[in-house]
Amino acid sequence: MINAIQQQLIKYTKQAVRELYHSDVPDHQITLQETRKEFEGQLTIVTFPFTRFSKKTPELTGQEIGNYLLPHIPAIASFNVIKGFLNISLSDAYWADLFTTAITKKSFGTFSPNGRKVMVEYSSPNTNKPLHLGHIRNNLLGYSVAEILKRYGYEVVKANLVNDRGIHICKSMLAWQRWGSGETPESSGLKGDHLVGKYYVLFDKAYKQEIDALRAQGMTEEEAKKQAPVIREAQQMLQQWEAGDEQVIKLWKLMNGWVYAGFEQTYGQLGVNFDKYYYESDTYLLGKDIIQEGLDKGVFFRKEDNSVWIDLKEDGLDEKLVLRGDGTSVYITQDLGTAQLKFDEFGMDESIYVVGNEQDYHFNVLFLILKKLGRSWAEGLFHLSYGMVDLPSGKMKSREGTVVDADDLMDEMTETAKKRTEELGKTEGLSDPEKAHLYHIIGMGALKYFLLKVEPKKRLLFDPNESIDFQGHTGPFIQYTHARIQSVLTKGSFSESTPLPVRDELTDSERDLIRLLGDFPAVIEASAKEFSPAQLANYCFELAKQYNKFYHEESILKAAVESIKNFRLHLSKATARIISDGMNLLGIEVPERM
Structure with a gap:
């Protein structure tokens, strides 16, 4: 800006x-x-x-x-x-005028509608297991990018494409049929997504045992994987599902319902939401008309086995299958159809896919095909690619032993926040419900900030203990600074009617703080244009750090002159508001007291 x-x-x-x-x-x-x-x-x-x-x-x-x-x-x-x-x-007069005429206004950092619409698609879970640590980064990125774009003046649609069909779903269904004995979330006390995930693990265990047994009989591993009775039965169930078998579809709806209820609890705890859900069970047949259109236009070609391909060698890629020889879809088929469906429904100017970097090639191909098909809106498609999240070994154990469960991690963060906060004695005067809320927002603030302060493309190492440090480059440090400012305002009896005096001379720390506050709109603009919450996250940290410098260098409540005290209270109020505003755009709540 x-x-x-x-x-x-x-x-x-x-x-x-x-x-x-x-x-x-x-x-x-x-x-x-x-x-x-x-x-x-x-x-x-x-x-x-x-x-x-x-x-x-x-x-x-x-x-x-x-x-x-x-x-x-x-x-x-x-x-x-x-x-x-x-x-x-x-001049000091310039900075003081900027503060009094712009920064103190509640609209500072808010942009007028720009007349453009954007869809941000994120989360995209599978309905055969709970959300995990990778999903947490995905959801936080998608939600915060959507909120930042909304603030920047876009009309925003938050979308979630749920992967609710396929062989992986049938694995959980078959295992529950075989070994579930009618178990439900209610009877087991498990969240629905965890219950279904339990049976996905049971299937995998049985599948591996059958593979080992077949290999012991002389089969190759590849052949054993194909011939294991349990996988063949799951494939048969998928065929029955696609053929509309009533019993299979009834079971599918029952178990998916359990999972959706579990997901909603996780999304609620994570603080993310969606405007539109798409389901792969509704979209998997889409795209076949587009394949025919591409054949008619000469964009695609058919091989002898009847499969349909596109040659992208001139674009630095290779040949890509877009439809199998038996006429069934591959992922790119349905993604072409879903992209068209989303545009037909919302007519957005831009569409952002928040998906891990292992899918970089897929989205290069998808966007290139849509451009070759002449879709003008394809220019507005963007893959927000992000890196993996690692944990220091031994820090946490997941329910399945392979990936870190999102619910487990969030519970662990709240517990760590409770322990750290009590050690520091930051809960004096709070009721038990207030303490519980404080532990939750500190734990979630630590988790969210740690994941969002790093540029999306970078792989990162998440250390739960390091993330809850009230003196480090962390969410709790920023949250504590906000609470400190609120305490100053309360002690100073600040209100909206407190006079805001004219200042012609500023101290160095006053000037530096005003200068940083003045950058807020430009930071939002840069974060929006680059789809990078990291810029806003790091700005909030720098602002909190600058306020603490100001707090230690200047006397606020005991200023020599009443007018200087009032000016510094207004400066404190504006800082608290912009910290709160910036952190809320990241999906992070800041406490009034701690």
Whole structure:
């Protein structure tokens, strides 16, 4: 976001080059950046591009342009030139005015509707097992990107494509039929998704035993995997499901219902939601008409076995199967159909798929095919690819021993938050229900912040204990800072009617805090444009850190003059509001007390 002072700097720098050197410079050659911390100033103009007009050194060119800007822009207090960098210091009056006229407004950091619609598709669980740690990163990314885009002015549709059919679903169904003895979530006390996941594990155990038995009889492993009676029975169940067998579909609906109820509990605890659900059982036959269209257009070709392919070698990829020889769909078939369905239903300008980086190739192919088919909206498709999440070994054990269950992890985070908070004595004066709520929001804040502060593409190592550190680069540190500010405001008897005085002079820490607060809209814009909650997360941390510096360096409640006290209370209030606002866009709640 280019703010008013940046626009002035660009305008008068162009004017300076024109009047001093009789040349015109395009906007894109005027580089503005934040001044490096070791130098005096807040904004820096890079002068190297102007030397071809001035025929002088970068230093002398910067000095001449600085002398020109000084009388033309009243907000400039002084400047200095280091090599080819013109560092601008803005006046205290400028920063104080920015604070009183913009930052203190509740609308600061809110964008007007931009007339564009975006769909963010995330979660995409399988209905044969509970959500796990990877799903947590997926859900948090999708939810926060959607919230940031909404704040940036988009109309946002949050979508969830549920993988509720296929051989993996039939494995759980068959195992429950064989060994379930009518067990239900109610009779077992298990969440529905955990109950179904239990039978998926039982199937896998039986399947491995049958494979071993067949191999002992002389079969190859590959042949044993195909011939094991339990997998053949599951495949037969899938065929019955696709043929509309009433009993199979009844069982499928029953067990899926258990899973959906379990998912909703997990989503509720995680704090994410959806506007639209799509189900693979409704979409798996979609796309076949698109395959025929592609054949008619010559985009696809048919092989001798009747299978349909696309040749993407000229695009740096390979040949890709889009329909099997027997006419059944592959994933790309239904994804083509679902993409068309979503656009027909919502007509969005952009569509973001939040899916792990193991699917990078798949989405390259999907988007490329849609473009070759002439879908104009394909230009707005984007794969928000993210890396895996690892845990330090031995930190947590999952229910199945292979992946970390989302519910287990969230419970563990709340328990760790309780232990750490009580050790630090941060619960004085709170009732038991207030304490329980505090432990939950600290635990979830720690988990969410740790996963969101890292750029999505990066693989990350999540350490539950490290994430709950009230002094580190963590969610609880930011949450504690917010609670500290609320305490200051309460002790200072701050209210909306507290006078906001005019200030002409600021201390260094006041000025630095106002400057950082002023960056909030630009951070939201950058986070929205790059689909990166990490930028906003790290901004919230820097803001909390800057407030703590201000808190330790300046007297707030015992300021020498009442007007300075009131100004600093308003500065504290604005900081708390922007911390709360930024963290809420990440899906993180901040406490009023702790």
